[in-house]
Amino acid sequence: MAHPAEDVRPPTMADVAREAGVSHQTVSRVLSDHPNVRAATREQVTLAIERLGYRRNSAARALVTRRTRTLGVIAVNTALYGPASTLTGLEEAAREQGYLVSTVSLRTGEGQGLKDAVDHLASWGVEGVVAITPQRSHVQALAELDAPFPVVTVEGGHQLDLPGVSLDQELGARMVTEHLLAAGHETVWHVAGPDDWLESEARTAGWRTVLEENGIRPPRVLTGDWSPLSGYRAGQELAGLALARRGATPVTAVFVANDQMALGVLRALRETGIRTPGQVAVAGFDDIPEAEYFPPPLTTVRQDFAAIGRQSIGLLVNHIEGRARKAEHLLVEPQLIMRASTRPSNES
Amino acid sequence: MAHPAEDVRPPTMADVAREAGVSHQTVSRVLSDHPNVRAATREQVTLAIERLGYRRNSAARALVTRRTRTLGVIAVNTALYGPASTLTGLEEAAREQGYLVSTVSLRTGEGQGLKDAVDHLASWGVEGVVAITPQRSHVQALAELDAPFPVVTVEGGHQLDLPGVSLDQELGARMVTEHLLAAGHETVWHVAGPDDWLESEARTAGWRTVLEENGIRPPRVLTGDWSPLSGYRAGQELAGLALARRGATPVTAVFVANDQMALGVLRALRETGIRTPGQVAVAGFDDIPEAEYFPPPLTTVRQDFAAIGRQSIGLLVNHIEGRARKAEHLLVEPQLIMRASTRPSNES
DNA sequence: CACGCTGTTGTGAGCGCTAACAATCAACCT
DNA sequence: AGGTTGATTGTTAGCGCTCACAACAGCGTG
Numbered sequence: 001m002a003h004p005a006e007d008v009r010p011p012t013m014a015d016v017a018r019e020a021g022v023s024h025q026t027v028s029r030v031l032s033d034h035p036n037v038r039a040a041t042r043e044q045v046t047l048a049i050e051r052l053g054y055r056r057n058s059a060a061r062a063l064v065t066r067r068t069r070t071l072g073v074i075a076v077n078t079a080l081y082g083p084a085s086t087l088t089g090l091e092e093a094a095r096e097q098g099y100l101v102s103t104v105s106l107r108t109g110e111g112q113g114l115k116d117a118v119d120h121l122a123s124w125g126v127e128g129v130v131a132i133t134p135q136r137s138h139v140q141a142l143a144e145l146d147a148p149f150p151v152v153t154v155e156g157g158h159q160l161d162l163p164g165v166s167l168d169q170e171l172g173a174r175m176v177t178e179h180l181l182a183a184g185h186e187t188v189w190h191v192a193g194p195d196d197w198l199e200s201e202a203r204t205a206g207w208r209t210v211l212e213e214n215g216i217r218p219p220r221v222l223t224g225d226w227s228p229l230s231g232y233r234a235g236q237e238l239a240g241l242a243l244a245r246r247g248a249t250p251v252t253a254v255f256v257a258n259d260q261m262a263l264g265v266l267r268a269l270r271e272t273g274i275r276t277p278g279q280v281a282v283a284g285f286d287d288i289p290e291a292e293y294f295p296p297p298l299t300t301v302r303q304d305f306a307a308i309g310r311q312s313i314g315l316l317v318n319h320i321e322g323r324a325r326k327a328e329h330l331l332v333e334p335q336l337i338m339r340a341s342t343r344p345s346n347e348s
Numbered sequence: 349m350a351h352p353a354e355d356v357r358p359p360t361m362a363d364v365a366r367e368a369g370v371s372h373q374t375v376s377r378v379l380s381d382h383p384n385v386r387a388a389t390r391e392q393v394t395l396a397i398e399r400l401g402y403r404r405n406s407a408a409r410a411l412v413t414r415r416t417r418t419l420g421v422i423a424v425n426t427a428l429y430g431p432a433s434t435l436t437g438l439e440e441a442a443r444e445q446g447y448l449v450s451t452v453s454l455r456t457g458e459g460q461g462l463k464d465a466v467d468h469l470a471s472w473g474v475e476g477v478v479a480i481t482p483q484r485s486h487v488q489a490l491a492e493l494d495a496p497f498p499v500v501t502v503e504g505g506h507q508l509d510l511p512g513v514s515l516d517q518e519l520g521a522r523m524v525t526e527h528l529l530a531a532g533h534e535t536v537w538h539v540a541g542p543d544d545w546l547e548s549e550a551r552t553a554g555w556r557t558v559l560e561e562n563g564i565r566p567p568r569v570l571t572g573d574w575s576p577l578s579g580y581r582a583g584q585e586l587a588g589l590a591l592a593r594r595g596a597t598p599v600t601a602v603f604v605a606n607d608q609m610a611l612g613v614l615r616a617l618r619e620t621g622i623r624t625p626g627q628v629a630v631a632g633f634d635d636i637p638e639a640e641y642f643p644p645p646l647t648t649v650r651q652d653f654a655a656i657g658r659q660s661i662g663l664l665v666n667h668i669e670g671r672a673r674k675a676e677h678l679l680v681e682p683q684l685i686m687r688a689s690t691r692p693s694n695e696s
Numbered sequence: 697c698a699c700g701c702t703g704t705t706g707t708g709a710g711c712g713c714t715a716a717c718a719a720t721c722a723a724c725c726t
Numbered sequence: 727a728g729g730t731t732g733a734t735t736g737t738t739a740g741c742g743c744t745c746a747c748a749a750c751a752g753c754g755t756g
Contacts, residue, residue, distance in 0.1 A: 009414075010496075012712055023736050028714065036733055058473050059410035060712035064741045066357075068407060070450075070472075084432040088453045095452065100472045102418075102450045104443065105436045124406050124418075124448045148358075228641035263641045270643060290636075293576035293611045295618060295643045360742055371706045376744065384703055408742035412711050 011052040020048035031056060062125070070100045071316065072121035074114070075132040078105040080226075081288045082303065083132050086154055089309020090130055097317055102126065114138060118147050128316045130154060135196045150319035152312050157198040158329040163319065165312045165330045169199050172301040172334035173206025176255050176283045179299070179336060181214060183344045185253035185281065191222045191234040191265060193257040203257045203285060219249045224261045231261030235268025242280055243272065252280055253342070259284035259291045259300055266294060266341070281342040297339035307332050359400040368396035379404060410473070418448045419664065420469035422462070423480040426453040428574075429636045430651065431480050434502055437657020438478055445665055450474065462486060466495050476664045478502060483544045498667035500660050505546040506677040511667065513660045513678045517547050520649040520682035521554025524603050524631045527647070527684060529562060531692045533601035533629065539570045539582040539613060541605040551605045551633060567597045572609045579609030583616025590628055591620065600628055601690070607632035607639045607648055614642060614689070629690040645687035655680050 017024040022041060029037050030045040037045075048054075062068045071094050075083050087103065094101040102124065104117040114133070121129060127149055131142055134155040142151060143160045153164035180188045190207050193200030204221060211218045222237060224230030234256075242251035256262035262284035269276055276282055276296055284291060287302035311330050318324035365372040370389060377385050378393040385393075396402075410416045419442050423431050435451065442449040450472065452465040462481070469477060475497055479490055482503040490499060491508045501512035528536045538555050541548030552569060559566045570585060572578030582604075590599035604610035610632035617624055624630055624644055632639060635650035659678050666672035 014712080024713080025715095025737080026735065029735090032714085036735090038734065041734085055471060057411070057712050058471065059407045059416060060741090061714075062407035062741095063405070063411050063712080063743085064714045066741080078436050079429060079433045081427060081429075085427045087451075088426050091451060091453050095468060100450050100468075102448050103435075103439060105439050120443060120448075123403060228638055232641065260638060260641075263638055267641050267643065288638075290576055290608060290611055290638055293580065293608075293615050295615060362742080372743080373707080373745095374705060377705090380744085384705090386704065389704080405742050408711090409744075410711095411713085411742080412744045414711080 010057075011054045012057070013054075016045065016048045016052055016054045019052060020044045068100075068125040068127060069098060070102060070124065070126045071313070072117075072124075072126040072129040073101060073103045073132065074106065074117045074121070074129060075103060076106045076108060076134070076138065078103075082286060082305070085303075085305035086132055086309055089306040090313055091309070092306070093310040093313035097313060099127075099313075099317070114141050115145060118142075118145055122148060128152070128320045130312045130316055131156065134199050136198055136201075137196055139198070150316060152316040152319070154308060154312050155199055157202075158327075161327040163315055163324070163327045163329060165308050165315060165332065166198075167303045167308060167334055168331045169202035169334070170206035170209070172285060172303075172336070173203040173255070174210050175334065175336040176285070176299070176301060177207045177210040179338065180253040180255065180281060180283060180342060181210070181216075183253070183281065183342060187211065187216050187219060187249050187253070189219050189222070189238060189249075189251055189254045191224055191231060191238075191254060191256040191261055193261075194223065194225050200257055207255055217249075224257070224264075226258050226260060228260045228264040228267075231256060231264025232268050233264070234261065235265035236272070238265065238280070239269050239272035239274055242269075242274055254280060254282050256282060256284050259286045259288045259294075259298060262298055262300070262341075263290075263294055266296075266298075270295065277341055277343050283342050287337050291337075292339065294341070296341045299339045299342040300337050302335045302337050304332055304335070358405075359402045360405070361402075364393065364396045364400055364402045367400060368392045416448075416473040416475055417446060418450060418472065418474045419661070420465075420472075420474040420477040421449060421451045421480065422454065422465045422469070422477060423451060424454045424456060424482070424486065426451075430634060430653070433651075433653035434480055434657050437654040438661055439657070440654070441658040441661035445661060447475075447661075447665070462489050463493060466490075466493055470496060476500070476668045478660045478664055479504065482547050484546055484549075485544055487546070498664060500664040500667070502656060502660050503547055505550075506675075509675040511663055511672070511675045511677060513656050513663060513680065514546075515651045515656060515682055516679045517550035517682075518554035518557075520633060520651075520684075521551040521603070522558050523682065523684040524633070524647070524649060525555045525558040527686065528601040528603065528629060528631060528690060529558070529564075531601070531629065531690060535559065535564050535567060535597050535601070537567050537570070537586060537597075537599055537602045539572055539579060539586075539602060539604040539609055541609075542571065542573050548605055555603055565597075572605070572612075574606050574608060576608050576612040576615075579604060579612025580616050581612070582609065583613035584620070586613065586628070587617055587620035587622055590617075590622055602628060602630050604630060604632050607634045607636045607642075607646060610646055610648070610689075611638075611642055614644075614646075618643065625689055625691050631690050635685050639685075640687065642689070644689045647687045647690040648685050650683040650685050652680055652683070 013024045013027050016027045030042050091101050106113045129151045132154045139156045153162050155166050156164045177188050192204045208218050222234040224234050256265050284298045284300040287300045291298040291300050361372045361375050364375045375393050378390050439449050454461045477499045480502045487504040501510050503514050504512045525536050540552045556566050570582040572582050586599050604613050632646045632648040635648045639646040639648050
């Protein structure tokens with residue numbers, strides 16, 4: 001294996017053909033599992049391939065077939081647990097289907113960034129893109145961009161005619177809220193995520209619906225930005241309300257729109273001397289790995305990110321290969337994880 | 349099959365050439381910013397490109413230049429905060445340099461998975477790979493794989509002759525340990541990460557060195573697996589030791605090898621009625637976004653993931669473009685973030 | 697004016713592969 | 727036997743691009 005020159009080119013199909021004593025076309029047939037090749041020939045070729053360490057040149061292949069077998073993923077905020085997990089799911093599913101996946105992470109979706117990302121991917125000839133862009137404005141921008149390939153959204157809502165996959169956020173919120181009401185709470189307060197986010201809207205909607213179904217007038221919604229800090233601030237406000245006790249609606253249960261904010265709420269309550277769940281029950285959303293170790297362990301809603309990834313890729317590939325035409329929208333079921341933070345206790 | 353319009357092929361360089369009234373070669377020159385093109389001609393071509401919505405075919409380009417301008421990333425455990433953040437940094441840096449980045453996430457690095465990942469990327473003709481494989485066995489396996497392209501490791505240590513970038517884990521551990529000793533603690537206990545991990549080893553080494561430098565015999569090391577649960581277990585053991593009080597080495601300060609385990613330790617201490625930092629000070633490593641909202645806010649070590657990503661890509665590109673030959677190893681400086689969990693209090 | 701130079705443009709070949717078609721041969725039928 | 731079939735293999739022509747080189751203009755120089 002002495003490499004005298006660095007420039008030794010990798011073997012080509014012609015090299016293999018020569019080595020096996022057949023034509024390059026036969027080599028091609030073996031590689032693409034064409035049925036009409038004699039077993040003996042096939043073996044010759046396979047052996048030659050192995051001897052030379054041959055590997056098909058994907059660029060040449062792409063050039064002639066006009067298929068790059070490459071998918072793009074555009075994601076915002078990839079360091080967060082949710083997007084990161086979805087990414088993993090996407091990537092695995094795509095690899096199984098024989099696609100290469102290329103990711104573009106945006107810090108936070110400025111409109112220009114999105115366009116650049118699409119451009120970047122387009123210039124590499126991706127055949128389709130999955131966009132994890134959970135803000136309404138992004139989905140809007142994406143729809144208007146009119147990309148030259150199919151686009152599937154994750155958590156992109158279904159108001160526009162882009163196909164997509166989402167967790168049933170509303171159902172998740174309903175489950176939490178119902179769980180809290182069932183535990184005997186008179187009402188449930190809510191710390192929502194930022195306005196523009198579709199997940200945020202759906203969770204708030206689910207919460208509101210359940211309250212209204214039970215004839216309860218929903219209390220004022222507090223709003224955060226998903227960060228622990230914003231949760232902390234909301235928690236301080238809630239703590240104030242809980243202690244004041246003169247308002248018509250007592251604060252004994254809070255549904256926080258994600259686990260990180262819930263962490264902040266818990267801290268604020270603790271600092272104010274309010275016991276959880278004794279005086280105020282708290283629930284979150286996402287089930288991040290830390291949630292089980294929060295003080296106290298957090299009741300939350302788990303998302304099956306792997307399933308979301310698999311379904312998105314499935315949908316995208318269907319579009320690419322022309323098996324789907326319309327803007328289908330799939331929902332994945334969430335799962336309620338009950339932990340100590342909403343456990344009914346002996347205290348009032 | 350009634351898609352008459354679906355089959356319109358994207359415009360080629362020849363189309364642009366015809367539109368602009370020049371040869372395809374001139375178009376190519378404009379596209380690659382060749383200096384010897386008359387300004388007027390250049391404008392003609394640019395206009396034609398715009399009119400037709402032309403885009404260079406990357407496959408054809410790759411075929412003739414033998415450069416795919418694609419990089420691979422192999423990462424284990426991408427849903428964790430650290431790897432996910434590094435990934436973002438890598439991806440941005442690569443895009444800036446005009447490379448496409450394709451990620452392969454492995455659940456947890458079985459040897460076969462690694463080989464498959466390299467194969468997958470190789471079959472797409474990546475020009476180099478960044479591997480975020482922080483376990484010694486992975487790096488070993490990677491070195492033995494002898495990939496047909498340069499490989500740069502992140503947190504891969506420098507004992508093998510693979511170039512790489514790492515945070516100066518040992519320095520980080522030293523900073524924490526010194527900080528705790530300076531606060532007056534007689535000794536510092538340590539909850540380490542799993543054995544095979546290089547980060548784990550380096551953090552333990554840094555801690556041990558500082559103790560020895562100060563003439564303190566390091567207490568027994570507890571070991572976890574990075575998860576909050578394992579930290580919780582270690583915390584229970586430490587709580588037992590702290591309360592027993594008959595051992596020669598008092599438990600008043602603990603350096604936990606990552607924040608998630610520290611969360612578990614904190615919970616165990618709290619449940620046993622031990623106050624933090626009053627009775628036992630606790631420090632972590634990573635500075636995950638939640639750390640600031642732990643009970644109490646956690647002293648920890650912050651890593652500059654963006655810098656790590658940028659440097660890895662820089663190193664890799666240098667190797668690809670032949671500007672670097674030897675297995676250089678870069679270190680990134682950590683930053684100590686001091687919070688309440690190690691704040692000296694009035695109690696002894 | 698012949699010569700070389702530089703700047704600008706065009707021509708032709710070929711990267712490594714697949715798709716379409718042609719060629720060959722054995723087997724089978726009437 | 728002659729023709730038809732089907733399986734197997736080879737031949738040829740590009741895919742869209744870049745590279746090497748040729749061609750030609752305009753210019754200054756001896």
